[in-house]
Amino acid sequence: MASKNVCEVLLDNLAHAGASHIFGVxxxxxxxxxxAIRGDGRFEWFGVRHEENAxxxxxxxxxLSGGIGVCAGTVGPGALHLINGLYNAKKERAGVVAITGQVAHKERSTNYHQEVNLEKMFDDVCGFQAIIHTAEAAPRLMQMAIQKALIEREVVRIELPIDVTEQKVPExxxxxxxxxxxxxxxxxxxEIERAADLINQGKKVAFFCGHGCHGxxxxxxxxxxxxxxxxxxTLKAKEVFDYDDGPVVGMTGLLGNPGGYHSVRDCDVLVMLGTDFxxxxxxxxxxxxxxxxxxxxxxxxxxNVTVGLIGTIKETIGLLAPLIKDKSDADFLDKQKKRSSKWLEAMEEQGSPERTSKPLHPQLFAKAVSDMADDDxxxxxxxxxxTxxxxxxxxxxGERRMVSAFNHGSLGSGLPSALGAIAQNPKRQVWSLCGDGGFGMAMQDFVTAVRYDWPLKVIIFNNSELGFVKMEMEVAGxxxxxxxxxxxxxxxxxxAKICGGDGVRVEDADQVIPAIEKAAASDKPFIIDAIVTSGEFAMPPHIEIKQAWGFGLVKVKEGILMLKGDESQWGNWKDEIKALL
Structure with missing residues (x-):
C-alpha cells in the first residue's frame, strides 16, 4: 500500500471521528x-464567503450532533478570521476542529508575507493545538487534538505548514x-446523602436547570x-424543557418571566442542575x-453553595431521587405556575395578529413561526x-432544537449557524432568526445557501436599528x-432574489402568515423581510429601582435634546409610544 501524505492522514482521522463536512475558504x-479531499470521497467541502461564518x-x-464540527482557513488573515466563531464554540462547549495553513518553516520569524504567530493568537481559544512540524509526528498529534474536541468538547487547532502538507507519513x-x-x-x-437531606428539609424547593440537563x-x-x-x-435549556412538562415554569433572568424569577428568588432550597448561569x-x-x-x-x-456535587446530571439524579421523600404541600409550585400562566397569556396577546399597528410588532412573526414550524x-x-x-x-x-451565541453573545451568528444546521440535513426545516444588524454582518453567505440548494428560511426583524443596544443605552441612562x-x-x-433565492417583504399583519407559509413551502433559500417597530421595549420580569431611574432619567435627557433641535429624539419617542399602544 502506498504511503499517505499528511493531509490524507488528517482526513482519515476526521472520518474515524465521524466528520464528513468541512466549512472554509x-x-x-x-x-x-x-x-486530498477531492480524491477522498468521504467529505464535502463547503466553500463559504467568510471564515468566521465557517x-x-x-x-x-x-x-446539534454531539460530535465534532470542522472549519478551515489558510495562513495569517484567513486563519484569524476563524477566531470569533471559534470563541462562540468554546463558550458553548462545542467540539470544533479548526484546520489552518502556515508558511513554510524556512520563512518562519522572518516577517514573511501573511506570516502570523498563530500558535500565540489561538492560545486562549484552543484547548489544544497540534502544530505539525514533521510528517512522522502528524498521526498522533492529530489524534490527540480530535479526541479532545470529541470528548472534552474543546476547540482545537491543527496547523499545516505548506512545506509539510504533502510529505509522506512513513508509518x-x-x-x-x-x-x-x-x-x-x-x-x-x-455527598449525595447530604444533598438529599437538604432537599428533604426544604419547605420551598426549586430546581434551576441548564443545558447540562440534556438527556x-x-x-x-x-x-x-x-x-x-x-x-x-436558562435560555439555552429552553430546548430541554417546555411549559407542558408539568412543573416547568420557564426562565428567570432578563429574558425570563415572573414565575421563573420568583421560583428562584423565593425558595429556601435551590437545586442548580447543569447550569453556569x-x-x-x-x-x-x-x-x-x-x-x-x-x-x-x-x-x-x-x-455560595451548601453542597456541591461533581457529576453528570442524569446519573446523579438517578442516585439522588431514591433518597428524596415525597412532599404534599404544592402551594409554592401552584403560585409560580399561576404567575407563569398569566405571563404566557400576555405573551400570546403580544403575538396576536389582531395587533395591526404599523410598523408591526416583532412578536407577531415569532409566534406565527412557533405555531407553524415543524415539530423537529x-x-x-x-x-x-x-433572542x-x-x-x-x-x-x-417535540424534537425542536436551537443554536445561538448564547454565552459569547456575538452579533452575526444566526445565519452561519443555520448554514451548519441545514448542511447536516437539508430536508429538515431550519429557520434563521436575525435582526437586521446581525444579518448585515453575515449576509454575504446567503449565497452559500443558494449555491448548495439549501431551502433555508430566514426571518429578518427589520427595524432599521440596533434595537437591543438602543434599549441598553436607555436603561443605563x-x-x-x-x-x-x-x-x-x-x-x-x-x-434574496438577486442572490438566486426568494423572499417577501412584510409590512401588514395580514401578510405575516401567508409569508411564513410561502417560506415553509419554498425549495429555495427564502428571506422574510419583516418590517417591525424599533420602539418595542422588552421588560424584564422584575424592574430594579436603578433600571427604572435610568430609563426615567433618559427620557428627561431626550426631551431636553429635543427642545434643542434634535429631531431624532422626537422620532424615537413616537416609535416607542406607538409600540406601547
Whole structure:
C-alpha cells in the first residue's frame, strides 16, 4: 500500500471521528488539503464567503450532533478570521476542529508575507493545538487534538505548514480508535446523602436547570413532580424543557418571566442542575444551594453553595431521587405556575395578529413561526432583540432544537449557524432568526445557501436599528443616539432574489402568515423581510429601582435634546409610544 501524505492522514482521522463536512475558504497553504479531499470521497467541502461564518457553521454542527464540527482557513488573515466563531464554540462547549495553513518553516520569524504567530493568537481559544512540524509526528498529534474536541468538547487547532502538507507519513496507525462516548461522573455517596437531606428539609424547593440537563429531562421532571418543585431553566435549556412538562415554569433572568424569577428568588432550597448561569444577581443569598455539575470550576462560581456535587446530571439524579421523600404541600409550585400562566397569556396577546399597528410588532412573526414550524425544526437565532422573541413567543415542543451565541453573545451568528444546521440535513426545516444588524454582518453567505440548494428560511426583524443596544443605552441612562444605532438597510427580499433565492417583504399583519407559509413551502433559500417597530421595549420580569431611574432619567435627557433641535429624539419617542399602544 502506498504511503499517505499528511493531509490524507488528517482526513482519515476526521472520518474515524465521524466528520464528513468541512466549512472554509481555501488558499495557498490549504490547497494540498483540498486536493486530498477531492480524491477522498468521504467529505464535502463547503466553500463559504467568510471564515468566521465557517467557524459558526462548524459550531452549529458540533452542538446539534454531539460530535465534532470542522472549519478551515489558510495562513495569517484567513486563519484569524476563524477566531470569533471559534470563541462562540468554546463558550458553548462545542467540539470544533479548526484546520489552518502556515508558511513554510524556512520563512518562519522572518516577517514573511501573511506570516502570523498563530500558535500565540489561538492560545486562549484552543484547548489544544497540534502544530505539525514533521510528517512522522502528524498521526498522533492529530489524534490527540480530535479526541479532545470529541470528548472534552474543546476547540482545537491543527496547523499545516505548506512545506509539510504533502510529505509522506512513513508509518500510519492503521487501527484508529476514538473514544466516542463521554464517561458518566458519579459524586461520592456521602455527598449525595447530604444533598438529599437538604432537599428533604426544604419547605420551598426549586430546581434551576441548564443545558447540562440534556438527556435527563424525564428524571428531573419526575422528581420535581414528587416534591412539587417548580423547574426554572436558562435560555439555552429552553430546548430541554417546555411549559407542558408539568412543573416547568420557564426562565428567570432578563429574558425570563415572573414565575421563573420568583421560583428562584423565593425558595429556601435551590437545586442548580447543569447550569453556569452568569447573572448572579438573580440568585438570592441566604438560602441553601445544592449545585450539580460535571465541571468542578462551575460549582460555587456564581453563588455560595451548601453542597456541591461533581457529576453528570442524569446519573446523579438517578442516585439522588431514591433518597428524596415525597412532599404534599404544592402551594409554592401552584403560585409560580399561576404567575407563569398569566405571563404566557400576555405573551400570546403580544403575538396576536389582531395587533395591526404599523410598523408591526416583532412578536407577531415569532409566534406565527412557533405555531407553524415543524415539530423537529431547528432555530438558529442571532443575538439582540430577536433572542427576546425566541425566548418569549416561541415554544420548543417535540424534537425542536436551537443554536445561538448564547454565552459569547456575538452579533452575526444566526445565519452561519443555520448554514451548519441545514448542511447536516437539508430536508429538515431550519429557520434563521436575525435582526437586521446581525444579518448585515453575515449576509454575504446567503449565497452559500443558494449555491448548495439549501431551502433555508430566514426571518429578518427589520427595524432599521440596533434595537437591543438602543434599549441598553436607555436603561443605563444614555439618550438615544441615532448616529450610533440607526441602520440604513436594503430591501432584503429583493436581495434574496438577486442572490438566486426568494423572499417577501412584510409590512401588514395580514401578510405575516401567508409569508411564513410561502417560506415553509419554498425549495429555495427564502428571506422574510419583516418590517417591525424599533420602539418595542422588552421588560424584564422584575424592574430594579436603578433600571427604572435610568430609563426615567433618559427620557428627561431626550426631551431636553429635543427642545434643542434634535429631531431624532422626537422620532424615537413616537416609535416607542406607538409600540406601547
Amino acid at each position: 481555501t488558499g495557498d497553504a490549504l490547497n494540498p488539503f483540498l486536493e 467557524a459558526y457553521a462548524a459550531y452549529s454542527q458540533a452542538a 500510519i496507525r492503521k487501527d484508529f480508535h476514538f473514544v466516542t462516548k463521554p464517561s458518566a461522573i458519579i459524586p461520592p455517596q456521602e 435527563a429531562r424525564d428524571e428531573i421532571v419526575e422528581l420535581a413532580k414528587r416534591i412539587h418543585a417548580p423547574i426554572t431553566h 452568569p447573572y448572579e444577581w438573580f440568585i438570592p443569598g441566604g438560602i441553601e444551594v445544592v449545585q450539580v455539575d460535571c465541571r468542578a470550576e462551575n460549582v460555587g462560581r456564581r453563588t 425544526a431547528i432555530f438558529a437565532a442571532d443575538v439582540g432583540e430577536c 427576546v422573541w425566541l425566548a418569549r413567543q416561541m415554544r420548543m415542543k 444614555y439618550a438615544y443616539n441615532k448616529n450610533a444605532t440607526h441602520l440604513q438597510n436594503p430591501d432584503f427580499a429583493e436581495y
